[in-house]
Amino acid sequence: AQKITQTQPGMFVQEKEAVTLDCTYDTSDQSYGLFWYKQPSSGEMIFLIYQGSYDEQNATEGRYSLNFQKARKSANLVISASQLGDSAMYFCAMRRSKYGNKLVFGAGTILRVKS
């Protein structure tokens, strides 16, 4: 069975500093995609960044980057230069090639950015 683990229920970061949100996953598949989503207090789910299992380079998208360590099955999200608007819940998720009908989510990490 596939599983996503986010071990940090909550994190604080000072404005303008970088923060890393942890994500580990469990799958025996070779082909899969890893995604990060942001959910602000208003409730919507916003897609941030994607990493494919065959991608050799870490994904980057503006201030977001993904630290992908395939052998350790981890896909940590790094947010650089944190802003107050980054305060939100962050979800790591996985989609497998064999069961692409479903995106499996972790429990999420609440990030609070302090001014």
Add this chain to the structure above:
Amino acid sequence: EAQVTQNPRYLITVTGKKLTVTCSQNMNHEYMSWYRQDPGLGLRQIYYSMNVEVTDKGDVPEGYKVSRKEKRNFPLILESPSPNQTSLYFCASSLWRTGMSSYNSPLHFGNGTRLTVT
């Protein structure tokens, strides 16, 4: 603008009164899905559809119905809502092409529907 549109955003209803939450996407996506989000339980898939007239159960389908008569629309129907269906509901869509690496496709979510059943 590419988007997934859900309506209504908020809905308060009573036990047993049939309701429909609409979902429409303008990205020509094959795949659509419904999720519910509950505190402590995370996001769980209710139903999904890989294309028109093709639907299947997710992890928590009991008490829900869906249909996919057109590619762009995927309504969620609660025939007889109960209080345990009080939740935040999301519709999502993505590309899905058989034989391609569609697992790479991110899900695009609607803004959510907060349903309260009293």
